Amino acid sequence: MNDNNSKNQALNKPIDKQKKVDRRVKRTKKLIRDSLSELMMEKDYKEITVKDITERADLNRGTFYLHYSDTYDLLEKVENELIDNLEDIIDNYDIKSKITSSFSIIDYVFEHFKENDKICRALFIKSPNNSYTEKLIKVIVDKGLEIKEALKVKYSEEELSYRFYFIACGLIGLIRKWFLEKDKISKEDFIKTTDKILLEYIKSI
């Protein structure tokens, strides 16, 4: 919440106290994260151990605990980074003009997936307690509400938020379904169908 704007992190901290991250830390975190991505493609999250992660990353098991308290802590931090990335993508588009013509939020979500393919796919499908999905939904709802006035709808903020929540869950559900059976339909066809559904709904609001 207070560490968005990850691209201008200078704004968040006192200028003089800008922590330069040690190369080794960067390397270690990247190795752990990559290792996690791979493992999540191979087995259920609950079966992944710290030993699994560090062995594959060729790190000492103890090193893991220098950065994360356990595998769930790791997952949460990775998820939060990804959500920051999605918010950056959305903020870098002219969202107001686009979203009114069609609910093109779907494009941003796909852009986000494209930029973080492996880990996103894994998290999206397998994140425990659905935490990643929940965060995605929150971003969509919030960004929708931000352009409330541009939509010129008749509903109160509360009523509108229910509708956005409904749309967001439906959309994320469809994308998730598509991920699970990706061989059956091309991305283009999927987007076409989904856009149509969303449009129909947006019109009905």
Add this chain to the structure above:
Amino acid sequence: MNDNNSKNQALNKPIDKQKKVDRRVKRTKKLIRDSLSELMMEKDYKEITVKDITERADLNRGTFYLHYSDTYDLLEKVENELIDNLEDIIDNYDIKSKITSSFSIIDYVFEHFKENDKICRALFIKSPNNSYTEKLIKVIVDKGLEIKEALKVKYSEEELSYRFYFIACGLIGLIRKWFLEKDKISKEDFIKTTDKILLEYIKSI
């Protein structure tokens, strides 16, 4: 899949080999299940151990393994029983007439929750990998497709299934949201709002 019709289980097995379930087994399974419900209200599923469950149920730890291979096996079996219960509820209503006037599937889902309050609530909110939610969605989509012709819509089966999936995810998402912040809005108000949203969408199909 092949053990639906749980109310007429005589049909599934040879008549002569009808296994009467030992009282002790029934008791043990109920104790385990109740214990699980309680624990899931208190902490994350991943933190619940076999020892936790059996201690609270006042059973020997080994007894657990006579019935379930691990906690995830337990969860899956409980989920499947619940889904059977939901399907029974839906089948016992005159679904075709009801669903065409309004998408009253929401009533069935609530009925289902009412009948299995504690465990449903826990599973719904915390089931890992979202498996319970996914099963709920599948039931809604399947039941929707069953009355396809009654709806007299213009879409092909495939297109319709996408729309039902969208609705199901949206609906389940809303209910889930309501569960998480239940103090804020009464059940009646929630149903009223949700019904309105669903109706708007159904009309647009």
Add this chain to the structure above:
DNA sequence: CCTTTTATTATACATAGTGTTGATTTTTTA
């Protein structure tokens, strides 16, 4: 009611993962 069958208990066991610690080595920073 009595016998047979079955479920549960008690106990022990090997295995594996967890999270922490302290001393040592390696790498980076400045």
Add this chain to the structure above:
DNA sequence: TAAAAAATCAACACTATGTATAATAAAAGG
């Protein structure tokens, strides 16, 4: 190049897992 920081290594106590066996308790079925 010296100081600081990070990663390694080995060891630790602890806890949960899943299995196995003999003993006990309870239910089923005649």
